Amino acid sequence: MSHTPVESTREPRVADEQHGTTLKKGSLGVPAIIFFVVATAAPLAAVLGAGPVVFTFAGAGGPAMYVIAAIVLLLFAIGFAAMSRHVTSAGGFAAFAAKGLGRYAGYIFAGVAVISYAGMLIGLFGQLAVFTADLFSSVLGWDVPWQVVAFAGVVLVGAFGYLDVQLSASVLGVFMILEVLILVVFDIAVFASGGQSGVNLEAFTPANVFTPQMGAGLLFAFSCFVGFEATVIYGEEAKRPRRTIPRATYGSILIIGVIYTATMWALGLAYGSGNVQHAATSDPVNFVFAANTKYVGEWSTTIMHILVVTSLVAVLLAFHNTLARYLFSLGRAGFLPRSLGHTHRRFQSPSTASIVLTIVTAVVLGVFVLAQADPFQTIYLWLVGVGTLGVLLLQAAGAASVVGFFARHPNKRASRWASFIAPALGGLGLIAALVLAVVNFPLLTGVTEGPATLLPVLMLAAAAVGLLIGAVRSRGGKEVDLSTGIITLEDAALEESGSD
Template sequence: MQIEPTQPGLKPKSLGVSDIVFFVIAAAAPLGATLGAGPVVFAMGGTGAPGIYLIASLVLLLFAIGFAAMSRHVISAGGFAELVTHGLGRAAGNAAGGIALLAYIAMLTGIYGQFAAFGADLALSMAGLQMDWCVVALLIIGLVGIFGYMDVKVSAKVLGVLMIFEILILLVFDIAVIAQTDAKNFSWNGFLPSQIFTPGLGVALMFAFCCFVGFESTTIYGEEAKNPSRTVPLATYVAIAIIGIFYTLTTWCLGLAYANSDVQSLAANDMINFVFNANTQYVGSLSTEIMKILVVTSVFAVLLSFHNALSRYLFALARSHFVPHQLSRVHPKHASPYVASIALSITTVVAVGVFMITNADPIMHLYMWMVGLGTLAVLALQTLGAAAVVGFTLQTQRCNKWQGVIAPTLGGCGLATAVVLAVANFGELTGTKEGIATLLPWLVVIAASLGVFNGLRAKGKFPVTPAIT
C-alpha cells in the first residue's frame, strides 16, 4: 500500500551519498572503536587482529551485496523491519521491528554512559571542573535531542566534520608508523591463518563485528536520499569499504608498532592506553592529547547518528501503527520526525535514569551491559536481513542469483556464527559473568516475541508499507 499523499513525510532528496556515509561511519566511531575494541581484539586474538578485522569486513561485504540489491527495490525509513517484511513476511518483519527497537535503544543508552564518563574525565583534566557523570549524561541527551529535532542536513554537516577529524588523526598515526618502519620489517603475520585461528578467535571476532554496528542504517535514510535506488546501495558499499579498510589498516599498523613486543599481553594489561602509548611513541604527546579530545567528539557523533536513525525507525513503525501513530508526525519546517525524536529523548532519560538511581558505574554497567546487548541484537537483526534478501529474491526474481542468493547466504552464515559466538561469550562482551547481566540475551527473544504480538494487535489498522520499485 502506498503512503497517502495527504500524509506529510520526511524531506525528500535532501541527502546524497556522502551525507549518508557520514551518518554510517559516525555510527561506527572509527576513533572510539579503535581505542575501545581494538585493544580487546589484540588481547584475545593476538597478532592475528588485522586478519580478524578483515574476516569481519568480508562477511559484512557479502551480506551488503544482497542488502544493497534489495534496497534498490524497497525504499523506506523502516530499514530492516520493512526489508524483512518483504522478504520473510509480516510476522518476521514485526519480530525484526521489535529487535531493532531493542538494539538501537540499548546501543544509544549505553553510549550515553560512555560519553558521560569520557566527558566528565575531560572536563576534569582540561578545565579542572569536577562534574558528576549523571549531569553530563543529561546535558548531552538534551543536545542530541535538539539536533534530532532540526533538519537532517544539520546533523549530516556536524557528523561530516567530526568524522573527518577523527579519521585524520588515526591516518597520521598509520602514516607515521609506516614511515618509521623499515620495509624489511613489515610483517604480514597478522593475516596468516595460523595467527588468526587461535583459542581467542570467538571473542575477538565478536568485538570486531561490534565495530561495524550502524552500517545497516543506510536504508533508513532512503526516503530522504537523492535518487535512493542508487544512493542507498552506493552509500552501503562505500561505508563498509571505508570502515573495513580503515580498521584493517590501523590494526595492522598497531601490530607494526608493537612488533618487537608481546602485543597480546600489552593489550590485555593496559587496554585504555594501548593505542595512546603507540601514538605517543610514533607521533608525539601533543597528538595524543588531541586524540583524547577527539574521542569525546567521536562518541558524540555516534550518539547523534544513532538518535537520527532510531527516530526514523520510530517514524516508519508509527506509520504502520506498530507504535503510537503520533510518532509519525513530521516538523512543518524542518521535515524531521520531531515527535519521534522527542519521545526517544524521553525514553533515553528514563533508561539512563534507572542506572543513575541504582548508582551504577557509567562504563562497567551502563556502557558494557547495554552495548553488549545492542551488539547481539544488531547481529541477530542482520542475520534476519540476510535471510530476507534470499526470500525476497526467490519470491520476486528482482535480484540476480549472486546478489540475491549466494552472497547473502554466505554472509548470513557468517553473521549467524557471530550470533552464536556473541551468546556463548556474552560474559566477555559485557564484562560480567554473573548476576542479572547474564540474562540480557533473553531480551532479544522477548523483543522479537513482543514485536510479533504487537503486529497482531495492529493487524487491522491498515499498515503503510513502502513502494517496491
C-alpha cells in the same frame, strides 16, 4: 511498463506529504549517508575500546579479524544492495523482514530493532559521560559529575534529532573527518618509521590468524561494524535512492574496513608481532595512546583524547537519528501510536519520534542514576552488549530477508549471485558472529554472574512483544503494514527520471 500502478503508488505518498507524514526527500547524498554510518561505527572510539580486546584474544592476527568481518559484511551487502534497489524505507530491517519473510517476521524484528538500538543509544551516553567528565577533569581541572554530562548530552542530541537532518549530516561530517584524520596520521607515522621491526605481513599469515581464541577476537571485530545497515533507513531522504543506498552501503563497509584494518596493522607493527598481545592485555586503556605518543607525539595524543568525546557525540547523534526513524516508521505503519509517524512541518524531520525518544532516554538514564549504577561498567557495557547482540541478529535476519524477497518475487531483476549466493554466504557468517556473541556474552558485557547474565533473553522478549503488538493492533481493526512508506523501484525510477 504500465504507468497505472506507478501512479497508484504515488498518490498516497503525496497525500502523506500534505499531512506531514513523510521525511524530507532528496536531502541526503552518498557522502552524507556515509557520514551517518561511519559516525555510527565511531572508528576512533572503537579502536581505543575494541582494539586492545581484539589483540588480547587474536594476538598478532588481530588486523585480519577486521578483514574477515568486512568480507562477510560485503557478501551480505551484495544482496542487501540488490534488495534496496526495490525496497527502501525508514523502517530498515523491520520493513525488509516484512517484505522478504512476511508480516509476522516484520513484527518480530521491529521489536528487536527498537530494543537493540535503544540499548546502544542509552549505553553510549554512559560512555560519553565518563570520557567527557574525565576530559574536563584532566584538561580544565573541572570536577563535573557524570550525571550532568549524560543529561546535557541527551538534550543536545535530542535537539539535533528534532532539526533538519542536513544539520546533523554536516556536524557528523566534521567530527568523522577529524577522528579519521587523527588515525591516518598515526598510521602514516608507524608505516613511515617501519614500526618495531619493519613493515611486514605477519598479521595476515594463517598461523597468526587461525588460533584457538580467534572467535572472541572476531566477535569484537564484528561489533565495530555495527550501524552500516542504517544506510537503508535514510532511503526516503536520499537523492536517487536506488543508486545512493547501494553505493553508500558498499562505501561505508569499505571505508570502515580499511580504517580498522590499517590502524590495527599499524598498532601491531608499532609493538611488534611478538609483543602486541602482551601490551594489549597488560594496559588496554593506554594501549593506543602509548603507541600514538611514541610515534606521533604527546600533542597528538592530547587531541586524540578530545576527539574521543566528539566521536562519541557523533555516534550518539547517528544512533538517535536511526532509532527516531525506526519509531517514526513504526508509528506511520500503525504498529506504534500513529502520532509518532508525524514529521515537522518545516524540517520534515521525525520530530515527534525524536522528542519521545529523548524523553524515554532521559527517563531510563534517570532510573540507572537513582539505582547508583556505574556509568561504564553497568550502563555502557550492559546495554551496548545487548544492543550489539540485537544488531547482529537484525543483520542475520536481513540476509534471510534478501533471499526470501527474491524467492517470493522472481520477477525482480537480480542475478543468482546477488539474490541468493552472496547473501546466503554473508548470512552464514553473520549467524556465526551471532553464535559467538551469545557464547561470549560475558566478554561483551563484563558480567559473569548474577541476573545480568540473562540479558540476552531481552532479545526473545523483544521479539515476543513485537509479535504480540503487531497481532493485537491488526486484530483491533487497524491496518499494520510495516511496508508503509517503502519506496519501490518504480517510484524511485520515476522520481529520478523527473529530476534528470
